[in-house]
Amino acid sequence: MLIKSNTDLTEADVTPESVYLARRKFMKASALGLFGLSMASMPSALLAKALDFQKTAFGKNETLTPEDVVTSYNNFYELGTGKNDPVRNADELKTDDWHIEVEGHAEVTGKFALEDLIKKQQLEERIYRLRCVEAWSMVIPWVGFSLAAMLKQFKPTSKAKYVEFVSIHDPENLSGQRSVFSTIDWPYVEGLRMDEAMNELSFMATGLYGKSLPNQNGAPIRLVVPWKYGFKSIKSIVNIRFVESMPQTTWNDIAPNEYGFYANVNPKVDHPRWSQATERRLPSSFFNPKRIPTEMFNGYAEQVAHLYKGMDLTKYY
Numbered sequence: 001m002l003i004k005s006n007t008d009l010t011e012a013d014v015t016p017e018s019v020y021l022a023r024r025k026f027m028k029a030s031a032l033g034l035f036g037l038s039m040a041s042m043p044s045a046l047l048a049k050a051l052d053f054q055k056t057a058f059g060k061n062e063t064l065t066p067e068d069v070v071t072s073y074n075n076f077y078e079l080g081t082g083k084n085d086p087v088r089n090a091d092e093l094k095t096d097d098w099h100i101e102v103e104g105h106a107e108v109t110g111k112f113a114l115e116d117l118i119k120k121q122q123l124e125e126r127i128y129r130l131r132c133v134e135a136w137s138m139v140i141p142w143v144g145f146s147l148a149a150m151l152k153q154f155k156p157t158s159k160a161k162y163v164e165f166v167s168i169h170d171p172e173n174l175s176g177q178r179s180v181f182s183t184i185d186w187p188y189v190e191g192l193r194m195d196e197a198m199n200e201l202s203f204m205a206t207g208l209y210g211k212s213l214p215n216q217n218g219a220p221i222r223l224v225v226p227w228k229y230g231f232k233s234i235k236s237i238v239n240i241r242f243v244e245s246m247p248q249t250t251w252n253d254i255a256p257n258e259y260g261f262y263a264n265v266n267p268k269v270d271h272p273r274w275s276q277a278t279e280r281r282l283p284s285s286f287f288n289p290k291r292i293p294t295e296m297f298n299g300y301a302e303q304v305a306h307l308y309k310g311m312d313l314t315k316y317y
């Protein structure tokens with residue numbers, strides 16, 4: 001499924017990144033200057049912006065999953081259920097003039113323009129492993145900022161025990177939200193316990209591989225929680241709610257016996273239909289399957305195991 005046909009190859013696949021970006025810059029400049037076209041006439045999805053960010057030590061010794069795999073093998077059911085659907089349908093996601101509405105138990109609530117929220121943060125790069133509950137994994141260089149840094153500015157009150165995130169709801173444009181076969185009750189919802197949200201690993205990504213997020217990866221802003229199964233890392237966020245009780249989350253709602261609220265990566269707790277003891281590290285193929293052992297908390301136990309002290313993780317899966 002990772003073998004691409006020629007027609008699927010984009011310019012980025014065959015051109016070194018730096019050359020590709022420089023050429024793009026030139027094309028953008030000439031489109032604006034020489035031909036007098038406005039930015040508005042260009043689909044924003046096609047303008048991957050180079051980002052200013054600081055490198056960090058997170059994952060510095062990891063082998064990265066190639067960018068074309070990260071951006072063409074996706075789960076984003078709003079854009080279709082096939083792994084290649086999100087990249088093919090990426091332009092259905094409209095990211096212009098993005099706002100996030102902050103609600104619930106916090107002193108500062110309201111609707112905020114994304115750019116104003118980002119302006120307050122220092123962007124950094126963190127290389128994290130992403131382990132999907134379907135037993136494949138990747139290593140992705142995200143760009144963004146700590147979730148805690150963002151949440152603190154809203155001054156959550158002592159009543160805020162959980163934080164709930166909601167994705168874009170736009171059935172007019174998102175074909176996956178119109179599909180009669182969809183089992184999801186849209187919009188996609190996820191959540192974290194407050195102390196999980198405030199953990200240093202919880203991350204808001206606005207980019208990957210040094211550029212703004214491609215639509216298929218959850219533009220313009222998505223959560224990344226590296227010690228939990230990938231479905232917790234909700235994409236294209238439009239609502240953040242500070243709530244008192246555990247939010248009803250999308251996959252837990254569909255199949256509570258298969259997907260829990262916590263969804264911590266755990267090689268010892270199998271999915272009812274498959275083992276979670278190992279994972280397929282992408283890119284892999286039939287001849288080179290690259291099965292590796294799955295680590296407790298996806299290898300982040302040192303940072304997060306204390307959050308679950310005394311909890312029976314076979315019960316709170």
Ligand SMILES: Nc1nc2c(c(=O)[nH]1)N[C@H]1C(S)=C(S)[C@@H](COP(=O)(O)O)O[C@H]1N2
Binds near residue numbers: 075232233236
């Ligand atoms: N809104 C939304 N967020 C989502 C999903 C989705 O279908 N819709 N899929 C999740 C799943 S199952 C995974 S594994 C990751 C995949 O992220 P990636 O495509 O950037 O690798 O996104 C998660 N976030």
Ligand SMILES: [Mo]
Binds near residue numbers: 133134230231
């Ligand atoms: Mo996933």
